[in-house]
Amino acid sequence: MRTPIIAGNWKMNMNPEQTAEFVKAVKNDLPETTEVESVIAAPAVDLPALLENAKGSNLKVAAENCYFEDDGAFTGETSPKVLKEMGVDYVVIGHSERRGYFHETDEDINKKAHAIFKNGLLPIICCGESLETREANKAKDWVEGQVTAALKGLTGEQVSSLVIAYEPIWAIGTGKTASADQAEDICAVVRKTVAKLYDETVADKVRIQYGGSVKPANVKELMAKKNIDGGLVGGASLVPESYLQLVNFNK
């Protein structure tokens, strides 16, 4: 009953010309949005090209980040209000690269989640542990803590509609995928955390993605798991053929 959601996260890898070419190459072979939601998260500078070329297709558009204020003196930031005006659907927040390189805190991520909802967008909230945390057997507590902090003050209705992406940091861009069982294990913790904070109905509705070296070769096995409703895909989302195999994983 949860619609699978496969989102490419391009990170800082494409320009507007490449964006336009990519969308032209995939737009006619995407599944119906009721069957699988196909999303691309692109850098802010590529969003106009992505939106323009995706018009009338089944491709949904995400920003890779935004600020938690709508406007003001915040040099270099991206307004969630303007993202909405442009026609963006989702905003990725709390990616481990933003937490690590740009020092984003749980509190920032929570403020962003509120700002995203205020503007009628939907967040894809990332969480995930480092190798050190996993080896110390603390991955479950860590992820539960991140999810709890990110959702603070959101309503059950809001949480039912958002997406949580579990991305173990040690599996990102390393070629080391968490095994389907390891991924399922923590995605189940994410759902249990939502049930504990809200209730079973909200937990049944929230969609949970796994991210970390997802590719056409492992997407089916991951998507077969009970608590995995999608993927947040970096490297393998940059090539049209590979992206199409990912979003059409069930064919």
Ligand SMILES: O=C[C@H](O)COP(=O)(O)O
């Ligand atoms: O947001 C996507 C993740 O960071 C995964 O990246 P990757 O598929 O290149 O490992």
